[in-house]
Amino acid sequence: MAFISSGYNPAKPMEDRITDIGPRHYAEFYPPVIKKNKGKWLYHEIIEPGIVVHVAESGDELFAVRVGGCRLMSVSHIREIMEIADKYCDGYVRWTTRNNVEFMTDSKDKCMALKADLLGRKQPGGCYKFPIGGTGASITNIVHTQGWIHCHTPATDASGTVKATMDVMFDQWESMKLPAKLRISMACCLNMCGAVHCSDIAILGYHRKPPLVDHEYLDKMCEIPLAIAACPTAAIKPTKVEFGGKQLKSVSVKEERCMFCGNCYTMCPSMPLADTEGDGIVLMAGGKISNRIDAPKFSKVVVAFIPNEMPRWQTMTATIKRMVDAYSADARKYERLGHWAERIGWERFFEKCELEFTHHLIDDFRDPAYYTWRQTTNFKFSKTG
Amino acid sequence: MVEFKHKTPLIDQLETGPWTSFVSDIKREHESRMENPKGIDYQFNQECCDDLLGVLELSYDHGRTHWKHGGIVGVFGYGGGVIGRYCDQPEMFPGVAHFHTMRVNQPMGHYYKTDYLEQLMDLWERRGSGLTNMHGATGDIIFLGTSTPQLEEVFYELTHNINQDLGGSGSNLRTPSDCMGQSMCEYACYDTQEFCYNMTMEYQDELHRPAFPYKFKFKFDGCPNCCVAAIARSDLSFIGTWRDDIRIDQKAVKAYVGGELKPNAGAHAGRDWGAFDIQKEVIGLCPTECMSWDGSKLEINTPECTRCMHCINVMPRALRVGLDTGCSVLAGAKAPILDGAQMGTLIVPFIKVEEPYDEIKEKVVEPIWDWWMEEGKNRERLGELIKRQGMQKLLEVTNFKAVPQMIKEPRSNPYVFWKEDEVPGGWKRDINEFRKHHQR
Amino acid sequence: MDEEATKTLIVETLKKKKGKSKFYLKDFYKMVPDEKPRAVKNLVNQMVQEETLEYWSSGSTTLIGLKGVGKQAAADGED
Ligand code: HEM
Ligand code: HEM
Ligand code: HEM
Ligand code: SF4
Ligand code: SF4
Ligand code: SF4
Ligand code: SF4
Numbered sequence: 013m014a015f016i017s018s019g020y021n022p023a024k025p026m027e028d029r030i031t032d033i034g035p036r037h038y039a040e041f042y043p044p045v046i047k048k049n050k051g052k053w054l055y056h057e058i059i060e061p062g063i064v065v066h067v068a069e070s071g072d073e074l075f076a077v078r079v080g081g082c083r084l085m086s087v088s089h090i091r092e093i094m095e096i097a098d099k100y101c102d103g104y105v106r107w108t109t110r111n112n113v114e115f116m117t118d119s120k121d122k123c124m125a126l127k128a129d130l131l132g133r134k135q136p137g138g139c140y141k142f143p144i145g146g147t148g149a150s151i152t153n154i155v156h157t158q159g160w161i162h163c164h165t166p167a168t169d170a171s172g173t174v175k176a177t178m179d180v181m182f183d184q185w186e187s188m189k190l191p192a193k194l195r196i197s198m199a200c201c202l203n204m205c206g207a208v209h210c211s212d213i214a215i216l217g218y219h220r221k222p223p224l225v226d227h228e229y230l231d232k233m234c235e236i237p238l239a240i241a242a243c244p245t246a247a248i249k250p251t252k253v254e255f256g257g258k259q260l261k262s263v264s265v266k267e268e269r270c271m272f273c274g275n276c277y278t279m280c281p282s283m284p285l286a287d288t289e290g291d292g293i294v295l296m297a298g299g300k301i302s303n304r305i306d307a308p309k310f311s312k313v314v315v316a317f318i319p320n321e322m323p324r325w326q327t328m329t330a331t332i333k334r335m336v337d338a339y340s341a342d343a344r345k346y347e348r349l350g351h352w353a354e355r356i357g358w359e360r361f362f363e364k365c366e367l368e369f370t371h372h373l374i375d376d377f378r379d380p381a382y383y384t385w386r387q388t389t390n391f392k393f394s395k396t397g
Numbered sequence: 398m399v400e401f402k403h404k405t406p407l408i409d410q411l412e413t414g415p416w417t418s419f420v421s422d423i424k425r426e427h428e429s430r431m432e433n434p435k436g437i438d439y440q441f442n443q444e445c446c447d448d449l450l451g452v453l454e455l456s457y458d459h460g461r462t463h464w465k466h467g468g469i470v471g472v473f474g475y476g477g478g479v480i481g482r483y484c485d486q487p488e489m490f491p492g493v494a495h496f497h498t499m500r501v502n503q504p505m506g507h508y509y510k511t512d513y514l515e516q517l518m519d520l521w522e523r524r525g526s527g528l529t530n531m532h533g534a535t536g537d538i539i540f541l542g543t544s545t546p547q548l549e550e551v552f553y554e555l556t557h558n559i560n561q562d563l564g565g566s567g568s569n570l571r572t573p574s575d576c577m578g579q580s581m582c583e584y585a586c587y588d589t590q591e592f593c594y595n596m597t598m599e600y601q602d603e604l605h606r607p608a609f610p611y612k613f614k615f616k617f618d619g620c621p622n623c624c625v626a627a628i629a630r631s632d633l634s635f636i637g638t639w640r641d642d643i644r645i646d647q648k649a650v651k652a653y654v655g656g657e658l659k660p661n662a663g664a665h666a667g668r669d670w671g672a673f674d675i676q677k678e679v680i681g682l683c684p685t686e687c688m689s690w691d692g693s694k695l696e697i698n699t700p701e702c703t704r705c706m707h708c709i710n711v712m713p714r715a716l717r718v719g720l721d722t723g724c725s726v727l728a729g730a731k732a733p734i735l736d737g738a739q740m741g742t743l744i745v746p747f748i749k750v751e752e753p754y755d756e757i758k759e760k761v762v763e764p765i766w767d768w769w770m771e772e773g774k775n776r777e778r779l780g781e782l783i784k785r786q787g788m789q790k791l792l793e794v795t796n797f798k799a800v801p802q803m804i805k806e807p808r809s810n811p812y813v814f815w816k817e818d819e820v821p822g823g824w825k826r827d828i829n830e831f832r833k834h835h836q837r
Numbered sequence: 838m839d840e841e842a843t844k845t846l847i848v849e850t851l852k853k854k855k856g857k858s859k860f861y862l863k864d865f866y867k868m869v870p871d872e873k874p875r876a877v878k879n880l881v882n883q884m885v886q887e888e889t890l891e892y893w894s895s896g897s898t899t900l901i902g903l904k905g906v907g908k909q910a911a912a913d914g915e916d
Binding site: 013014015016017018019020022025026028029030031032033034035036037038039040041042046050051053054055056057058059060061064066074076080081082083084085086087088089090091093094097098103104105106107108109111113135136137138139140141142143147148149150155156157158159160161162163164165166168169171172175176178179182185187188189190193202203204205209210241244273277278281286287288291301302303304305306307308310320322323324345346377378379380 | 407408410411412413414415416417418419420421422423424425426429438439440443446449452453456457458459460461462463464465466473474475480482496498502503504505506507508509510511512513514515518521522527528529530531532534536541542546549550551552553554556557559560561562574576577579580581582583585588590594597598601602604605621622623624625626628629636659661662663664665666667668670678682684704705706707710711713714732733734735736737738740775
């Protein structure tokens with residue numbers, strides 16, 4: 013492998029430099045039918061799961077086929093998407109906000125040929141390369157973060173939990189039989205990079221052990237004031253320790269103050285957090301983003317901890333499935349999961365979803381906690397107590 | 398047959414089942430790199446995909462990550478756009494010992510043409526791992542994994558040959574993102590793509606170089622359905638809305654009632670929910686009870702409608718958003734860390750969204766930034782500053798007039814911190830004057 | 838204060854700091870209290886262009902320090 017220069021000169025980084033040019037202009041990538049009809053669309057209709065027709069005032073039609081994607085995509089896979097886009101869509105293609113790919117065609121015939129082609133493409137183990145669905149009252153793709161593929165603070169894997177969940181929920185992806193759309197999101201630590209906190213169901217990685225402190229190396233590798241400043245709960249203090257007969261500068265962690273966020277590890281590689289037994293999954297439920305009928309809502313913690321079970325996370329997926337099934341059986345048309353839980357009451361939600369209620373689920377984090385306790389005698393009795 | 402160095406029985410299990418498999422995909426890339434039919438002179442480790450699978454298998458084996466953070470921020474002069482990553486088992490997995498990501502500013506609406514994608518893929522295949530995220534949670538194209546020397550090379554080729562810049566990370570303006578809006582969606586109340594593009598270009602300096610106490614996000618949703626989740630995750634969210642009547646096509650309403658049109662654009666077709674009942678499904682679910690249906694005519698009492706989108710979502714062929722459109726601006730949304738999650742708070746009920754957007758930039762964005770840059774603590778998001786110093790302070794720095802639209806309900810305590818100039822005569826009083834009428 | 842003097846002041850202030858090589862942008866505002874934050878920000882970013890200062894990022898926050906100073910670069914094995 014010989015280094016090939018792009019033209020960049022490290023001795024003179026500013027030479028010939030181009031900066032601040034932003035992204036390419038989106039209009040370069042609009043298919044002609046969109047250029048022509050932008051802002052003049054009349055209505056859309058889901059003609060079957062995964063296929064939406066958009067009809068413009070001009071009478072033009074656009075058929076969009078929605079296929080699921082792993083957010084992690086290889087160049088080879090994207091080249092296959094390009095080949096399909098060239099074959100059926102004049103080279104145009106778009107991604108959705110939830111890691112799906114939309115192929116846009118201008119006729120129903122092309123669209124149906126495209127569909128057959130897409131479903132025929134499988135990976136060596138039999139998985140669809142391009143599963144079609146995710147429209148309407150369904151479970152669409154799971155937005156997620158990096159997990160063990162790339163991040164330093166995850167408490168679980170992202171791609172794997174998503175794959176395991178989508179396999180179990182595949183039937184809901186391909187159909188539109190839920191009372192309303194159901195959005196699942198995944199974030200691998202409490203930083204919640206993906207902002208999963210407003211999803212019908214959120215899968216969240218969570219640590220339960222404070223960081224280890226590698227006293228021997230800490231002062232060599234880390235700037236102690238930065239590690240201290242990184243901690244959101246001020247749990248880290250400077251200290252001196254005896255090590256190998258020497259006094260070393262290091263830090264101590266006030267463990268009961270730690271909220272397991274991993275910020276210290278970001279600043280200081282001598283404070284790793286990951287732990288086999290400590291790490292696992294939190295499930296949250298009942299959030300939403302849309303303003304439809306009522307205001308957006310945060311998701312609530314409904315299962316405080318499920319251990320990591322690689323590679324399939326079967327307890328987690330079974331718990332999610334129980335929630336989805338209970339919701340699907342009991343909710344009214346148009347009712348999102350959170351609406352349903354509020355209508356029947358959270359005490360009933362736990363009963364119907366067969367979830368154990370534990371003290372961990374009562375909020376004790378700062379000011380907002382009080383507003384989540386019950387300040388009325390109006391409650392429902394549940395069978396379980 | 399391409400060889401794999403690492404045995405990966407645990408993650409191999411994820412090559413089964415119907416959903417598309419990222420494991421199969423990474424293997425595919427490894428095969429492509431080893432076979433190298435195009436004779437590419439790879440500038441980043443050829444076996445990186447195999448090593449990535451190896452690291453992942455190890456993590457699956459004992460449930461712990463093997464990545465370390467690195468503070469490399471990017472290319473020269475930029476404060477963001479790169480996330481530094483090192484493997485904590487570099488001898489076992491040399492191909493991914495250094496594995497930095499680059500954030501590439503996505504085209505608005507995530508629209509692509511294959512010739513442009515091809516340029517990006519050729520570049521990343523040659524100078525990186527051949528793996529991407531389409532897309533990162535913020536919206537950027539993520540190039541996943543390369544070495545330090547390649548960062549500048551990739552940037553040089555991006556800017557010189559593809560006319561394409563990086564996105565933001567760190568205490569910068571993060572790459573703004575938008576819903577597909579008017580390009581495909583009839584609900585859109587303004588051109589999200591153009592507004593998003595314009596703001597991205599206007600604030601390139603803030604996007605590439607640290608300017609703030611912490612990250613700052615703009616997101617653009619064309620209507621209150623909020624497909625990019627602006628209201629939940631952006632410091633300033635611009636959500637399309639309108640002021641006039643919902644446009645009603647009475648004939649189409651009848652067609653829904655008569656069953657000729659499928660409610661909710663066919664979204665519920667997978668289950669038999671019985672005949673469409675406009676009274677129950679639309680009139681009855683309207684949160685403001687502002688609709689009526691007498692069997693032949695649908696009426697909406699516009700001043701009472703809160704534009705929640707429900708009726709429009711149910712009967713898209715009969716109802717359309719109004720024509721006097723613009724956006725609502727909400728401020729301060731953030732994920733839970735540290736003081737709990739916050740939704741955006743409504744600070745501008747309605748503003749027109751018209752090029753060149755000067756009113757929004759000068760009256761909303763910049764005064765808020767000035768305040769936050771001045772008063773925000775290190776790593777304090779805008780929403781936390783608003784909580785700490787109060788909504789009143791926000792109104793003060795922006796000169797927005799307080800209106801009841803900004804609140805759910807008025808305060809339930811009377812503890813108003815009156816300012817001296819709000820009270821006639823001010824606070825300076827003469828005790829002797831007081832004593833003339835009140836004995837000691 | 839003129840620009841060059843401000844730059845020198847910033848460099849000198851940074852050199853005096855013990856045990857810590859990276860700072861938030863706000864810390865620079867404090868070094869130059871008479872200037873508006875925006876002006877300090879522009880100056881600091883300019884000093885990065887001139888290779889006096891450099892950025893360090895946690896992924897979520899950016900820190901700034903004298904170029905080449907600090908323990909992180911060594912820890913990353915990139916020095
Ligand atoms: C013309 C009508 C609409 C179109 C064309 C449209 C299109 C889209 C698309 C393409 C996505 C990304 C989907 C994916 O990745 O699978 C999306 C996401 C979403 N849409 Fe819509 N949508 C429409 C109506 C609605 C309605 C009626 C609602 C709510 C009642 C809604 C709420 C959402 C939400 C909450 C998301 C997910 C946002 C997120 O979690 O990131 N949309 N929409
Ligand atoms: C102290 C807190 C945080 C730290 C140290 C942190 C660190 C990071 C790092 C290192 C990454 C890159 C992951 C990778 O590519 O390997 C990342 C990604 C990201 N962060 Fe954070 N983060 C923090 C808080 C947050 C918060 C509160 C939000 C949202 C409000 C957020 C939003 C994001 C997003 C959207 C991404 C891209 C994620 C993806 O697409 O995978 N981060 N963060
Ligand atoms: C410096 C602060 C306060 C002082 C000196 C004070 C003093 C008093 C006194 C002397 C009484 C008896 C009045 C009477 O029976 O003639 C009283 C009654 C009461 N105070 Fe306060 N108080 C203070 C703050 C508060 C606050 C902050 C609250 C509520 C949030 C409160 C709620 C009440 C109530 C509910 C009563 C009973 C009223 C009634 O039933 O007649 N007080 N307070
Ligand atoms: S959620 Fe946490 S672990 Fe996951 S990518 Fe973000 S910072 Fe990393
Ligand atoms: S994990 Fe977070 S809360 Fe715990 S010590 Fe580290 S920085 Fe502090
Ligand atoms: S937010 Fe509204 S305008 Fe934008 S795509 Fe979603 S439904 Fe359409
Ligand atoms: S948009 Fe919502 S509030 Fe307005 S009429 Fe329709 S259902 Fe009622």
